[in-house]
Amino acid sequence: MPKGKVVIDKEKCKGCELCIAACPKKVLGLSEDFNTKGYRYSTPLHPEDCIGCGFCAMMCPDVAIEVYREE
Amino acid sequence: MKTVYKKPESMTSATTIYCPGCHHGIAHRLIAEVIDELGIADRAIGIAPVGCAALAYDYFNIDFSETPHGRAPAVATGLKLTQPDRVVFTYQGDGDLASIGAAEILHLANRGFNITTIFINNAIYGMTGGQMAPTTLEGQKTTTTPFGRDLQIHGHPMKVSEILSQTAGVAYIARGAVYDPKHVMETKKMIKKAFQNQIDGKGFSMVEILSTCPTNWGLSPLDAVEWLKKNMEPFYPLGVKKDIDQEQ
Ligand SMILES: Cc1ncc(C[n+]2csc(CCOP(=O)(O)OP(=O)(O)O)c2C)c(N)n1
Ligand code: SF4
Ligand code: SF4
């Protein structure tokens, strides 16, 4: 499995959870704390499992996610 | 590490006014990705509607006109006639396109004028607080159909893509959805084809996108996705409705 990495802009996130549901590796979850808009934001709870598939970014309505993958 | 996904160049970094999980944002992103991939950012002109997408011009890094009340096809026609080298597209909701602007879109399609339309069908008037739209389903509760849409009183939900496909001028009409990565990829291909058709001078092309309005449906974003799959998709089947390239 390739190794991936997601970078989530927590201030852009609205906590909709669409990315969380789309992740095949259950990498993402909601934060315990809130961003300045008052949302619990999506964050990698298991970053080591990320395969860099990009599904989370494909589902994000707020373009809050960048995805990287090891070559 | 190589970049798998980052914000398309054709989008600004503005935060949208859309509610959490609203599919408008995904539709915007796909349009911007297609504009980037086709390399047409400098000659694309978008036309924003009335409805929640009224501020779309803030979210795209391209020329935009704000043309409310379903009149986007008229302004698009004028822009394309006077600047034929520009790539002109309208972005319209179901209240804007199928109710307020029903006449405009019908004549644009029937004339087959070389414009691209992205039609967001969320079965409701989102911006104004959840009133019935022409696309509201039978039995669906809205603020103006508190007991559910009654066909005898309110008429039938309108299958816009199927209706417009019957007009002779249309080059391409397809209906997609963006509720999971597979459908996001399929719908992006549809959008790309609808823009490429205009570049190739093929004529009117439209992509309808079944979208959620979690706020006015009274559901969480994920429950709204399930509602769409269970209720909207059977009545509004996905797929290509007309494609002149497949008819020769
Ligand atoms: C002629 C006219 N009638 C009514 C309105 C009020 N109005 C503003 S937005 C809107 C509904 C837009 O709904 P839709 O096009 O479905 O967009 P959505 O917000 O659902 O994306 C209405 C009725 C208006 N602005 N002009
Ligand atoms: S890139 Fe794929 S594996 Fe990684 S968090 Fe996103 S959806 Fe999950
Ligand atoms: S899809 Fe985007 S806005 Fe929604 S929770 Fe994930 S990062 Fe946040």
Ligand code: SF4
């Ligand atoms: S009201 Fe509905 S259509 Fe409008 S931004 Fe909110 S969820 Fe989206």
Ligand SMILES: [Mg+2]
């Ligand atoms: Mg609507």
